[in-house]
Amino acid sequence: EAGVTQFPSHSVIEKGQTVTLRCDPISGHDNLYWYRRVMGKEIKFLLHFVKESKQDESGMPNNRFLAERTGGTYSTLKVQPAELEDSGVYFCASSLLESGLPLHFGNGTRLTVT
Amino acid sequence: GDSVTQMEGPVTLSEEAFLTINCTYTATGYPSLFWYVQYPGEGLQLLLKATKADDKGSNKGFEATYRKETTSFHLEKGSVQVSDSAVYFCALILLSGGYNKLIFGAGTRLAVHP
Numbered sequence A: 001e002a003g004v005t006q007f008p009s010h011s012v013i014e015k016g017q018t019v020t021l022r023c024d025p026i027s028g029h030d031n032l033y034w035y036r037r038v039m040g041k042e043i044k045f046l047l048h049f050v051k052e053s054k055q056d057e058s059g060m061p062n063n064r065f066l067a068e069r070t071g072g073t074y075s076t077l078k079v080q081p082a083e084l085e086d087s088g089v090y091f092c093a094s095s096l097l098e099s100g101l102p103l104h105f106g107n108g109t110r111l112t113v114t
Numbered sequence B: 001g002d003s004v005t006q007m008e009g010p011v012t013l014s015e016e017a018f019l020t021i022n023c024t025y026t027a028t029g030y031p032s033l034f035w036y037v038q039y040p041g042e043g044l045q046l047l048l049k050a051t052k053a054d055d056k057g058s059n060k061g062f063e064a065t066y067r068k069e070t071t072s073f074h075l076e077k078g079s080v081q082v083s084d085s086a087v088y089f090c091a092l093i094l095l096s097g098g099y100n101k102l103i104f105g106a107g108t109r110l111a112v113h114p
Helices: none
Strands: A005-007 A010-013 A019-024 A031-037 A043-050 A053-056 A065-068 A075-079 A088-095 A109-113 B003-006 B011-014 B019-021 B023-026 B032-038 B044-050 B056-059 B062-065 B075-077 B086-096 B099-104 B108-113
Touching: A005 A088, A010 A019, A019 A088, A019 A109, A031 A075, A031 B099, A043 A065, A043 B099, A053 B099, B003 B086, B003 B099, B011 B019, B019 B108, B023 B032, B023 B086, B032 B062, B044 B062
Parallel strands: A010 A109, B011 B108
Antiparallel strands: A005 A019, A019 A075, A031 A043, A031 A088, A043 A053, A065 A075, A088 A109, B003 B023, B019 B075, B032 B044, B032 B086, B044 B056, B056 B062, B062 B075, B086 B099, B086 B108
């Protein structure tokens, strides 16, 4: 089975620009999570979708971040406008609704804001 | 709040050396504990887990024992290989709103040289 896929793998943008990250979960996984690792720090939870609904978005840093999951399939995370402190690696993970575990992670998107 | 603390890296070892990466946690309740690994260019993979006190998780020669009295889950391997070079993340699972949420440590980079 295909794993969790994320696009792009790398993105370099200037401060003030907009970037959209995409995550395709494993087919049939209703749970979808976004995490972020800022350089050298812990991997922090951003938000959790159950199907198309936001179950928990307590980790979203501010209103410059917008996550969507239309139709309960793939998800996008948009940063607009990007700031320098948004640089880091953004991970997506998915899991089955019933068990919740294990979480299957994608390779991440490395975002650099200059 | 709930958190995970890992020893800072990088950890640099020669092949066949003994490895210990310390991990301690703070949590309300009784969490399950995990070690994840990220090899270069890849996503996070579950390495091992333990769900109750004195449980020992093991995989690929790595071991970690859930110590409730010291709130620790140290990762050990008796003889590391070059292929073990990666970033290792300790994590706990938190039940939030009926769903699982992973809380990660900052990660420890391991470099093994021949």
